[in-house]
Amino acid sequence: MIVRQFGDLEAAVMDELWRADGPLTVRNVMEALSPQRPLAYTTVMTVMDTLHRKGWLARERSGRAFLYSPKETREQYSAGLMAEALATSADSSATFMQFISDLDPREASLLREAMDESMRRPRARKR
């Protein structure tokens, strides 16, 4: 069994599906992607089947082919990702290391004051 890295092709397929006005078949997606990358039908079919199995795509039968569509919009997925990353739990502190976290509302204004103060004051020469 060839295990491929989850990556660009999956992202390109999702791009197409989000960009589209409605559900697409494997052939639709393959034709849309072919200018940038020539792909075999089976490759695209495997990718879309995997995305369906992982819960990203819904599918329904239409004649002999399947019609695929994203289960949620890109914005909804983004919001979900952000909620996960910004959750303040002890466990998540080892999973997502944020640049700024746990912001007290008073801190923001204190921070601004402290910075303005230090910019105004002449500072000792740094080593």
Place this chain on the structure above:
Amino acid sequence: MMVAAGLVAYALVLAVALPRVLAGSTLADRCPRLALCVWQAATVSLVLSVALLAVALVVPVTALSGDVANLLQACVMAIRDQYATPGGAAAGITGIILAATIAARCAWVLIGSARGTRRSRRAHQQALILVGRRGGERGVTVIDDGAVAAYCVPGRGRQVVLTTAALECLDEDQLRAVLAHERAHLRARHHVAVGFAVAMAKAFPMVPLLSTAAAQTAVIVEMLADDAAGRSVKRDSVATALVSLADATAPRATLAAGGPSALRRALRMISPPRPIGSPKLTIGIAAILLMLIAPLVAVSAPAVAARNTNLCPVPAVSSAVSV
């Protein structure tokens, strides 16, 4: 038993007194790396002392001898003697249970949380690949969202993630500061230190040393990453990046006390660095080594001493002098 009493006292000092002293000091701000090592050494030392305390209850004092066969024979006799008395047996059994529990608990929580975080990280990373856009910079993913966020996801598919909202409030210098900070986290694998501290606090809750160490580790790695960023951009840029993002971030519903304080970090970045001198550094390193070695020394010292006084019962004499 002197050894047991000594270890209990040592463990209590580590568990209760040390966190109070350390958390109040400026060591973390001035030399974050040393502070981190001290917290980690104290954690290991505490667990080791309690485990060795259990061992001290199980194995009575036997003289250390170079001959392994002699040593084993002496051990067996001494153990048999100990378990002959109900008090000795009770101490021995307590020791076995304690040692086994500690080891099992550590293994369970450390392995469990490592697996759990690896799983959620991978799921998040895969979603980032599908949902985000790779920008010009390598390893940076941009998410189109109104929430201000800048973070990194460590592990195999490591990435630095920024939302469009965050990009909008950062100028070029500040953006480079943020990227440098997050990349420093990834390079130095800070998530391992944080994960270890959090897991130990979870394994043995209500131990002040462990819960304080977890909180302090989170603060320290942020300062380490700030320092690393301050080497490739101006330290001021790191501070102003904090301010810009703080201004734009909606206050979070939960106010977790003791979290990595943006105010403290920014003030630290706009002041010149104040490294501790070599004398204090040497003391710190000595303390770390002492904490790691002390429990082992405490446990083996009586055996070494016994060797010199020849306390081991001789099989031929039934009413031999016993410990």
